[in-house]
Amino acid sequence: MSENPYLSGNFAPVDQERTDLELEVTGQIPVELSGRLLRIGPNPIAPNPETYHWFTGNGMLHGVRLREGRAEWYRNRFVLDDEIVEARGLPPVAGPARDMLGGGVANTNVIGHAGKTYAIIEAGNLPVELTDELETVARVDFGGTLPGGFTAHPKRDPDTGELHCAVYSPMFEQIQHVVVGADGKVNRVVDVPVPGRPMVHDCALTENFFILLDLPVILDPETGSSFPFAWHPEYGARVGLLPRNGQADEVVWCEVEPCFVFHPLNAYEDEDGRVVLDVIRHPKMFATDSHGLNEGVPTLDRWIVDPRGGKVKEERLDDRGQEFPRMDERRIGKPYRYGYTTRFEEVGFGGIYKHDLKDGKIEVHDEGPARQFMEAVFVPRSDDADEDDGWVMTYVYDASSNKTDVVIQHAQDFSGAPVATIHLPARVPFGFHGNWLPDAG
Numbered sequence: 001m002s003e004n005p006y007l008s009g010n011f012a013p014v015d016q017e018r019t020d021l022e023l024e025v026t027g028q029i030p031v032e033l034s035g036r037l038l039r040i041g042p043n044p045i046a047p048n049p050e051t052y053h054w055f056t057g058n059g060m061l062h063g064v065r066l067r068e069g070r071a072e073w074y075r076n077r078f079v080l081d082d083e084i085v086e087a088r089g090l091p092p093v094a095g096p097a098r099d100m101l102g103g104g105v106a107n108t109n110v111i112g113h114a115g116k117t118y119a120i121i122e123a124g125n126l127p128v129e130l131t132d133e134l135e136t137v138a139r140v141d142f143g144g145t146l147p148g149g150f151t152a153h154p155k156r157d158p159d160t161g162e163l164h165c166a167v168y169s170p171m172f173e174q175i176q177h178v179v180v181g182a183d184g185k186v187n188r189v190v191d192v193p194v195p196g197r198p199m200v201h202d203c204a205l206t207e208n209f210f211i212l213l214d215l216p217v218i219l220d221p222e223t224g225s226s227f228p229f230a231w232h233p234e235y236g237a238r239v240g241l242l243p244r245n246g247q248a249d250e251v252v253w254c255e256v257e258p259c260f261v262f263h264p265l266n267a268y269e270d271e272d273g274r275v276v277l278d279v280i281r282h283p284k285m286f287a288t289d290s291h292g293l294n295e296g297v298p299t300l301d302r303w304i305v306d307p308r309g310g311k312v313k314e315e316r317l318d319d320r321g322q323e324f325p326r327m328d329e330r331r332i333g334k335p336y337r338y339g340y341t342t343r344f345e346e347v348g349f350g351g352i353y354k355h356d357l358k359d360g361k362i363e364v365h366d367e368g369p370a371r372q373f374m375e376a377v378f379v380p381r382s383d384d385a386d387e388d389d390g391w392v393m394t395y396v397y398d399a400s401s402n403k404t405d406v407v408i409q410h411a412q413d414f415s416g417a418p419v420a421t422i423h424l425p426a427r428v429p430f431g432f433h434g435n436w437l438p439d440a441g
């Protein structure tokens, strides 16, 4: 049997939960950065190498706390689920009891909303509330307002503070538009029927539309791995424009060439009312390898979607392999100029890219092949700072030391030396997503 690539190298899980205080720093952490840089990914406690899929491992959080120019702590903690509490002899995870996939695993993203911190995942499981120091509190359904599961990729409307979510479940032929208000309660649920059971990892938002991705990675119990979705191009591929306050029968569906998108970068409406949707496009997904992510180069593409209908117009912005797109989230759903992506080729990481989408310029930050950057998070210098006046913060695995650093650089000096490199005493496995959670006030 060949080795499972998602259990080796820096994909391999770590077995220790650590708390390390007053971290070593090269350079100077900007004093404006007061809060926590959190990340999450799969960290299976007892995987079967023959069936283990990267998307299904028990969740583990990693966090660094910054204050007054210091890195106060690094912590990593499991997100408790049924398998972990049983293995450790702990009481069951608190919160609503529901049928949960994989024992209630939450491993894909970590967000702050309405004063709380949540580990989140798609396809049916509930969010898991965490303490500021990353201990599991309980599974939550937002005070009984969340009817089903959640998503790993809510989009926060920068004007209202609401979270817009595409929620799906392998049980239903639908995609739900779920909106969580700034008060932390769900205030809208609209079920949009689709002709199958697609995997819907992410979504996008514009001034007038919530954007649905109905793409040909479909429920398929025959995959042989613990992840039951596979490539079925005969399903077709469509982008749906749902008026933000509209009903399911108002969705305008526009066909697109079959492909798979985990992550849009952003979307907005142009002067002609067309939707500009920038995405990381994989030509196929889970077609020949149920472990996936290696079926052609994931490129940065621009899609033009016309609310009057017709096929999506596609344009390639950058043909290098890249993933984990991020931007200045004050501009979600609005015209924007800058995007940040992570090099991702043959399931391998490297440097990061800054895209100037106005001038078509691309800058690279690369610290050599041993330094493997994960998802880059942009943090503005202040609430009213210019779009790229802020910092790009990234967890970086260093293969030569087998440890991880957090690199902070100013976005306007993207290729230059970092302003600070925080040295963690441990390895953070390659995972999925994270965010900067600033201190309140």
Ligand SMILES: [Fe+2]
Residues within 6 Å of the ligand: 152, 153, 201, 262, 263, 432, 433
């Ligand atoms: Fe994702």
